[in-house]
Amino acid sequence: MKRKMASCISLGLSLALVSAGLTGCRFGFASDPDDPNEQVTEEPIDTSVDSFQYDGSLQGTKITLLNSKAEIQVALEKMGAEYEKKSGVHIDVMPVTDDSPYTRVVSLYNSGNPPTMSILDTTDVIALAEEKAADLSQEPWIAEAEGYLTKVNGKVYSLPLCIEGRGIIYNKAVIEETLGEPFDPQSITTLKEFQDFLGKLVDAGMERPLSLAKEDWSLGAHHLQYIYETYDGTSEGAREAIEQIKAGTLDMASYNRVNEFLDAFDVLKQNNVSLKDPLGADYDEMAIDLADGKTAFWFNGNWAWPNLAEAGAENEDEYGFLPYFLNNDPDDFVNQQIQGSPSKQVMLDGQMATDKEQAAAREFLNWMVYSEIGQQMLVKTCNLIPPFKNNPYEPADPLSRDIYEKVHEGKAFNASAIVPNDHWSVLGAAMQKYLAGRSDRQELIESIQKYWDEQE
Amino acid sequence: MKSQSNGKDFCMFALPGLFCFVAVMMVPFFYGVYLTLTDWNGVSRVKNFVGLSNFGAVVKDIQFWSSLLLTFKYVIFVVVIVNAMAFGIAYLLTRGIKGQNFFRAGFFTPNLIGGIVLGYIWQFVFSRVFVSIGSSTGWSLFEASWLSDPSKAFAALVMVSVWQLSGYMILIYVAGFMGLSEDVMEAASIDGASGWVKMRHIIMPLMMSSVTICLFLTLSRAFMVYDVNLSLTAGAPYGTTEMAAMHVYEKAFTSRQFGAGQAEALVLFLITACISGIQVYLTKKKEVEA
Numbered sequence: 146m147k148r149k150m151a152s153c154i155s156l157g158l159s160l161a162l163v164s165a166g167l168t169g170c171r172f173g174f175a176s177d178p179d180d181p182n183e184q185v186t187e188e189p190i191d192t193s194v195d196s197f198q199y200d201g202s203l204q205g206t207k208i209t210l211l212n213s214k215a216e217i218q219v220a221l222e223k224m225g226a227e228y229e230k231k232s233g234v235h236i237d238v239m240p241v242t243d244d245s246p247y248t249r250v251v252s253l254y255n256s257g258n259p260p261t262m263s264i265l266d267t268t269d270v271i272a273l274a275e276e277k278a279a280d281l282s283q284e285p286w287i288a289e290a291e292g293y294l295t296k297v298n299g300k301v302y303s304l305p306l307c308i309e310g311r312g313i314i315y316n317k318a319v320i321e322e323t324l325g326e327p328f329d330p331q332s333i334t335t336l337k338e339f340q341d342f343l344g345k346l347v348d349a350g351m352e353r354p355l356s357l358a359k360e361d362w363s364l365g366a367h368h369l370q371y372i373y374e375t376y377d378g379t380s381e382g383a384r385e386a387i388e389q390i391k392a393g394t395l396d397m398a399s400y401n402r403v404n405e406f407l408d409a410f411d412v413l414k415q416n417n418v419s420l421k422d423p424l425g426a427d428y429d430e431m432a433i434d435l436a437d438g439k440t441a442f443w444f445n446g447n448w449a450w451p452n453l454a455e456a457g458a459e460n461e462d463e464y465g466f467l468p469y470f471l472n473n474d475p476d477d478f479v480n481q482q483i484q485g486s487p488s489k490q491v492m493l494d495g496q497m498a499t500d501k502e503q504a505a506a507r508e509f510l511n512w513m514v515y516s517e518i519g520q521q522m523l524v525k526t527c528n529l530i531p532p533f534k535n536n537p538y539e540p541a542d543p544l545s546r547d548i549y550e551k552v553h554e555g556k557a558f559n560a561s562a563i564v565p566n567d568h569w570s571v572l573g574a575a576m577q578k579y580l581a582g583r584s585d586r587q588e589l590i591e592s593i594q595k596y597w598d599e600q601e
Numbered sequence: 602m603k604s605q606s607n608g609k610d611f612c613m614f615a616l617p618g619l620f621c622f623v624a625v626m627m628v629p630f631f632y633g634v635y636l637t638l639t640d641w642n643g644v645s646r647v648k649n650f651v652g653l654s655n656f657g658a659v660v661k662d663i664q665f666w667s668s669l670l671l672t673f674k675y676v677i678f679v680v681v682i683v684n685a686m687a688f689g690i691a692y693l694l695t696r697g698i699k700g701q702n703f704f705r706a707g708f709f710t711p712n713l714i715g716g717i718v719l720g721y722i723w724q725f726v727f728s729r730v731f732v733s734i735g736s737s738t739g740w741s742l743f744e745a746s747w748l749s750d751p752s753k754a755f756a757a758l759v760m761v762s763v764w765q766l767s768g769y770m771i772l773i774y775v776a777g778f779m780g781l782s783e784d785v786m787e788a789a790s791i792d793g794a795s796g797w798v799k800m801r802h803i804i805m806p807l808m809m810s811s812v813t814i815c816l817f818l819t820l821s822r823a824f825m826v827y828d829v830n831l832s833l834t835a836g837a838p839y840g841t842t843e844m845a846a847m848h849v850y851e852k853a854f855t856s857r858q859f860g861a862g863q864a865e866a867l868v869l870f871l872i873t874a875c876i877s878g879i880q881v882y883l884t885k886k887k888e889v890e891a
Contacts (some may be wrong), residue, residue, distance in 0.1 A: 248854050251643045272857070276644050359749075361837075424838045425728055425746030567856040574840040581749065581838065 147228055161203045188525040188541060195231065197516035199508070204233030205418055206505040208498075211239050211253070211260035213246030214306075214450055220527040223579075225520060228512055232378055234505045245273070245568070254496075261498045261506045262491050264306060267295050268566055270490045271540070272304035273448050279495030279503055286514040286533065288434060292559060293487045293532035304488035304510050307529035310485030310548040311446035312466035313355075316458075319438040323349045336409055336470040343416045346426050353418040356431035356443040357580070361573025364580065367446065368410060369572055369593075370562045371469055372402045375479045378558035380486070385564060397479035397594045399589075405471040407586055413444060414580060423580050432456040441466070446531070447544040467549040478558060485548050518544065571596055629727075637864040642857065653742045655870075664840075665695035665865050668848040669872075670684070670768050675844060676823040678759045681835040683766045683819050684812070691774030705775060709768035716765065720832025723761045724748065727833075754834050759828055760841055766822065775812030806889045813884040817877055824873040 212221055220242045225236035232554045239260060241249045247269045255258045255275060270278070274297040282301045287294065293305045320328040323346055333339050346354040356366070376386035386402075389395035397403055418440050420425035430451035435438045436465070443449070450458075458464065488568070493506050513519040514533050523531050524538035531538075532546050540546050551557040575592040578584040584592075637655050639648040659665060690708060694701045711719065728746040735743030747753040781804065789803045827846040830836070836843035836851075843851070849869060853862025 245854060246856075273644060276646070301696065359837075421747035422732075422749055424749030425732065427728065565856070567851070570851065570855050571840075574836070577837065583839075600708040 149480045173291050187493050190227075190521050192227070192491065192518050194517045197231070197519070199510055200504065201233075203505045203508060205235075206233075206501050206507070207237065208261035208502050208505050209237045209239060210491075211241060211250060213249075213264050213266070215240060216448075217529070218526045220522070223526055224513075224519070224522045227518060228509055231516075231518070232505075232512070234509065236509065238292045241285045249283055249464055257497070259494050259497050261494055261502050262509070263494070264489050264491055265303075266488065267303075267490055267561060268563055270295060270303045270492050271297055271563060272566075273492065274300075277492075277494060278302040278494050279493040279498075281493060281507075281510075283508065284510065286511060289514055289533040289535050291534070295490060296485070299320050303492045303513075305487035306489040306491055306546065307523075307527075308485050308532050308552060309446055309448060309488040309530070310466065310483055310551070312444075312468055312483035314435065314443045314445055314449065314544065315436065315467055316435050316441055316464035317465070319435075320346070322438065322440045323351050323441065325349075330465055330467055333467060333470070334475040334540065335473040336412060336480070339467070339470045343412070343442075349415075350437075351441060353416055353419060353420055354441045355413055355416040356434055356440050357413055357417040357419070357426065357502060358428055358431060358445065359419075359421065359424045359426045359577060359580065360428060361577060363445070363573075364576035365569035365571070365573025368444070369406070370486070370564065370568075371471070371479075372400070372406050373562035373564070374484055374558075374560040375402050375406075375471060376560075376582045378482070378560050380560050380562070383560050383562035385477045387564065387597075389543065390594075391600060393598075397590045398566060401591075403575075403590060404472070407589070409469060409471050410579075416442075423582075424577060428452075429456075432458075442502045447542075447548050450528075450542045450544045451463040453544075458543075460541055460543065462543060464543040466551070467551070468546070482556050482558045483548070483551055485552050486561040488561075565600055568596070622717040634865055634867060637860060637867055640860055643859045650862070651682075655864040658858070658861040659864045659868055662842075662852070662861065662865070664847070665848055665852070668843050669845045669869070671842070672824060672826075672845040673754070675759060675762075675826070676820065679762050679766065680816065680819045681761070682763050683770055686763065686814055687767050687770035687774050687815065688808075688812075691771045691778055694771070695775055695778035705771065708771050711765050712768040713779075714765075717832045719761065719765055720829045724833050727757050748834055749838050751838055754838060754842045758830065758833060761833055762823065762826065765829065766819060770819065773811050773815050773818075777808050780855030781807055784887070796844070806887065809884060809888040813881060813888065816880050816884060820877050820880055821873060823868070824876070 154546055183241075183314055210221065210225070212218055218238065221238045225238055229235050243253070246263070246265050250259070250263050250265065250269070250273070261278070265273070280302060281302050281304065283300075284304075286304065287301060290305055293308065295303055295305070314327075315529075317328055317329060317330075326474045333342055343354050370383075373383040373386045376382040386395060390397065390400075414420075414423070417423055417426075420435060429452065431440075431443055431445075432449065433456040433481050435443045436453055436456035436458045453464065454460075466483045468480055468483050471477065474480065491510060492511075493503065495503070498506070513523055514535070519531075520531070524536065524540055528540060528542060528545065530540050530549050538547055548557065572593060575584070575589055575596075579586075579589045636648075638652065640651045641648040650722060682756055694704055694708075698704075714722075727748050731743040732746055733738070735745075747757045785807070786799075787805065789799050794803060825846050826844055827850065830842070830844045830847050834842040836847060846866075846869065849866045852865055853859050856862075
């Protein structure tokens, strides 16, 4: 009898544990992220014309490129192979897999084996530049990237690889279908108008028209950094705002951009599709919701395109960005323009690389900017928005195209705030608390102030 | 003659192991201790000696102490539940029930899955599966993701860790139970000991060596938890489930305060070493020979 009971208990326990493990299979992902049957359409590259002057003495040189932009790993390898065909220089593209790019590059330096070139975030370049990087101030491409260069004490140490922008992504077809009338993104010019527009969608049957990511990098970096970047819409302005906050001369509670930002964030919060459980929102599902028409808006940047494409969006669909409306003044630039600035930078090692390796790396960077093939591959193969004036190619996906057009029409402001590396994580947590309704404005503002007070 | 061959044996068998141990454990450890006394940021070529100021930063880091407090809470839950469950299940699985080998293998399986993978699987279960069960049945317990509420997220962490660690401990306890001498058990039964009395006065003292190992393993693993913490909650919601090891990593690599991070790692090591040491000393004292 006892033995039977023991058997029953064991069976029950293991069934509970095993079934808990297996239930995952019953609720599959709506879209399989790694579908092997998926056909990736790639635009053909015309390699017939190439007027770039290669340095024959560099043939046989081997250099390395550390890539922290996972989605362009394959594209970079193709680019490297194409460059090798022409120049004879071999480029090994190493992906950053499990670490942060900074941690990876620092550990490579400490093990005495740094990559010749590294693709890093702007903050990382600033942290490493003077200690490790080669001075690129005299490179020819400097003239093409005017306005998008990052300077450390007056010197340029990195090539801006791409422009990235963010704002409120809309799905035009879904909006028009819901409202039964044509939608003109330009018709919304203030926060009040945006709020009314959301109301119209709700009245037309879309219960909550907007997706809001709960991730700390989204809340702490992409949302909150508007308070610095909209100071005057330039990177210098953002730096000035931060310095004033640090020095205590700009009071958080009375700084108008903070209150405007929170007004705007509240509007997004109230229309959030996951209003009931905002911290349970699932990032993959947001792309599916927007593509399928459950929502009409998603706050994000052009890097969200692969997710949208996976969720079924096509290059021909009409997606685009609305500005992050901060107030009700239609003449304020924040209500007219979206944020777009260089994000990833290529840094060149100046400490361990030999002169020949450095020369090969410099040639590769120039090849990317000046050769007909490099220009095409940067846009078509890597699907990046190039910050170089001389690059005539336009990106293919609707989000990048929208940013590209806005940059060229002057409807984008180029401001990126350089904040300490843990800003997104520390203040992302504070923003999550606010998003979940577990803290109020005052507490959030106090935590921002406290964060800056603690910085040296 | 004898001592000479001993020296040769030592060189042949112990030296390679000792060399590896020194190279990958001792040298990094003492180098790490040295780094806590410098202002090195991981990049610069010069390391300035700054005395104990990094430890001063540790004392002032409120977040570290609250994550340490949370870790203590987590350790208590995990150690108690894992050992109680593993002991109970191992007891059931050594009584000759049908298919007990199958159950032993089944319980051990979660231990074969890496912590990161395990965390992601359970993240999916908590935030998607449970929520869909909640929305189709209307159970308020599963209405919102467990990972979006601080106390439920903590419970989720404990649950997953228990699920992962129990299997291993079951294995050790099963080995312990199998090693119990039949003669002693039989003698106890003849003397009239049964049920609880037998468990308390005969089985428990004989099982103490297994208890020592299991307590030590669960204690040290729970104190140093990082992988499950990272992949299941990553400290969310709003940093309320950030354990000490994760805080140390964040301090060093996200906030880029290598000195302070390294000093916090040392503090965490000392605390874990002390507590595990005391535990081993206390439980060892209770071990008996059959």
